[in-house]
Amino acid sequence: MEKKVSIKDIAKHLGVSTALVSYVLNNKEKQARVGPEMAERIRATAKEMNYQPNLIARSLQSGKTRTIGLIVADISNPFFSNIARVIEDEASLNNYTVIFGSSDENAEKSASLINALIKRQVDALIIAPAENTEEQLSLLSQRKFPYVLIDRYFNTLDANGVRINNFLASYKAVKHLAKQGYTKICMIAYQTKLPHMEDRKQGFLKAMEELQLPLHENSLRESSYEAIQEDVALIMHQLLDTKKERPDSFLFATNSLAINGLKEINKRKIVVPDELGIISFDESDAFDFFYCPLTYINQSTERIGKEAVRILMNQLEKKPEHSPTGLDTTQIVIDAQLVTRASCREKKKKE
Amino acid sequence: MEKKVSIKDIAKHLGVSTALVSYVLNNKEKQARVGPEMAERIRATAKEMNYQPNLIARSLQSGKTRTIGLIVADISNPFFSNIARVIEDEASLNNYTVIFGSSDENAEKSASLINALIKRQVDALIIAPAENTEEQLSLLSQRKFPYVLIDRYFNTLDANGVRINNFLASYKAVKHLAKQGYTKICMIAYQTKLPHMEDRKQGFLKAMEELQLPLHENSLRESSYEAIQEDVALIMHQLLDTKKERPDSFLFATNSLAINGLKEINKRKIVVPDELGIISFDESDAFDFFYCPLTYINQSTERIGKEAVRILMNQLEKKPEHSPTGLDTTQIVIDAQLVTRASCREKKKKE
C-alpha cells in the first residue's frame, strides 16, 4: 500500500507549519487568525494531494474514537442483524462507526470481546448480554464506561437498557391463546437464568394460573442454546408423539426456537391452527411462509436500535457539567405488540 | 469514564522507564536483556493495575490497526449477515476485528463508506461492490490498498475476489427446470449492470437457447433494488394474472426477489410445483417454510467468507519480499450447488 499523505506533507509542500494546516482543515481559521489566501492555498493543496485525515492519530490525541462496539449473541441471527443495521444507520448519522462481535451466549467469549473492544478504545458499547456476564458489566459500570444493554438485562445491575415488556407480552400471548379456545398451552423457552427469558416464563405461568389451566412438567420445556436443534426435536417428540396430555398450542420464546419447532411440526403434518395453535416471540421470514402464517410478538428492532444509540449519544455528547454524578441510568421498556395472524384459530373449538 | 492506566503509569509506579515496561509486556525481555526479577515485577504491577494496552496508540506507531472493513449491500440481509459472521470468526482467529457498513447498492454511499473506513486506517477491505463503483475500487487498486470483492466483480477491474460461477449455476438451474418438463421458464432478476447478475441472466438465456425454448419480452424481467416490493408485485401481476403465455416456472436471481415473488404466488393460491416450478439463488429460512420447500442454488457463505479472509491474510501477513510486484491478484470461483427439493415437479407433465 502506498504511503498516505499527512498534514506534515501538506505543510512541507507549502513551506508552512503543520499547525496552520491543521487549523484550516478543521475550519478553525477564524480563531487561529489564518490569512484568507493562506487558508485557500492549504485547502487547495489538501484536495490536490487527496489528503485524508488519520483518524487514529486524531483519536490518540482526543481520547475519542467515535466508534461504538456492538456485542450480540450472533450477528447472523436476523433479530440481531436487523438491530445491527439500525444501529449502523443511527451511529452514522452521529458520525460514529460500529465494530461488532458475536458472543455465542458464552460468558468467556463475551469477556474477551469486551476486552478487545475496550483495548481498541471504543467510546461505548451496546451489548445483548449473555448469561453470567453481570460481573463483566458491573466492572464496566464501576469504571463508568458508557454502555447500553439491549434485549436482555440483569436485576442486580443498574445499567442503561432497552428491552420489551417480556412478562406482559408473554402473559398476553397466553391469554390470547386461551381466548381462542386453547387450553393445553405449552411454552418452549431457553434454559437460561437471563431475566428477560425468566420474565417470559413467568408471564406464561402467571397467565396459566389466572386462567386456572393445569400446569404439569411438560407445560414449560427448555432447550439449550448450543444444541437447540437436537433439544427442540427431542422436546417436540416427547410432547407430540403421544396421545395423553398432548398440548393444543405452543408459545415459543424466540424465533430460533420457533423455527426449529415448526420443522418438527411440519414433519408430523400437524394441522395449524386446528390441531395446534402457535405464537412466537420475534419475527422471521419463515413465519410469513409457514403454510399458516404465525401470530407473533413483535419486538421492534427499529426502536431497540434507535433508543440504544440515543441513550449513548446523550451520554457521550453532553457536556460534563450536565451529568452531576454520571451515575444516572436510562431504561426503556418497549411495549411489544401481538401481531395476530392465522396460527391461532378464530373461535372456540367446541361450543 | 475513568482514566485508563498506561505504560507510563506502570513505569512511574516502579520508578523505571516506559521502554522497559513496553519490552516486558511485549515479551521482548530477552532481546532487550531485561533482568528476570524486573520483568516479574513489571508483569505483576501490570496485572495489579489492570493494564490494557491502548491499541490506538499502538496502531499509530505501527501503521497497522488489525482491523478489516466490511462493506455489503445490507447487513440485515441474511446472505450478508451470514458472511459477516464467518468473516468475524476468521478475522478473530487472526486477531483482527471487523468494522462494517451497508451501502444500500448505492455508489455514493459506497464511496463515503470506503472513505470513512480508510480514514479509520483499516488494514484491508472486504466489499460486495455496488453498481458503478469500479472507479472507487480502481483507485484502491492504484494505491495498492488491499481488498477483496465478494459475491460481485467487475470485468474491467483486476482485483482479488470470491464468487460463485454465476453463469453456470443459472444455466444448470434452467436445464433442471426443462428436464422436469417446464417449458415457459421465466427469470426474475435485478435491473443492474453488475456482471454477476449479468452472468446469471446470460446463463439463463444460453440455456433457453440451447433448449430451443422461445424467448419473449416477459422471459426475463427485472426489478429495481429500491422498490423491490412494488416492482416484483407488478411483474408478478403482469405475468400471472393472464392466460396467454403464462410462465410455468420461475428462476429468481436472489433470495429477496424470491421472497417477494413467493408472497405474490401465495396470494394467488398457485400450486407449486404443479402449476409453477420454482428455483432461487441463495438461501432463506423462508425457502424451508414455503409450503413446498424451494429448490435453490446454494452460495456457501461459509466458503465465501473464509476465502475472502484467507486472501487478505496472505497479503497482509506475508513478508514484503514475497510479493515481488504486489500486483498479483487472486480470484476464487466457487462451484455453487443446486439443492433440489419440492418446488420443481419430478416428472414431465404430459407424456
Place this chain on the structure above:
DNA sequence: GAAGATAGCTTAAACGTTTAAACAACCAAA
C-alpha cells in the same frame, strides 16, 4: 513616535506506544 492592539504565523508539548541507540556498570581475558 511610543504604546498597545491585532493579524499571521510558528513552536512545542501532548496523546500512548515502540524501538534503535546510547550509556553505565560490571566482568573476563590479555
Place this chain on the structure above:
DNA sequence: TTTGGTTGTTTAAACGTTTAAGCTATCTTC
C-alpha cells in the same frame, strides 16, 4: 591495567494529530 564484551537500563525519536502559548511584524491611536 587496558581492552572488549556483557548485562541491565535509559534516552529519545517517531507515528499524525491538536492546540495553547509565543513570537514578529504591522497597524492604530494619541
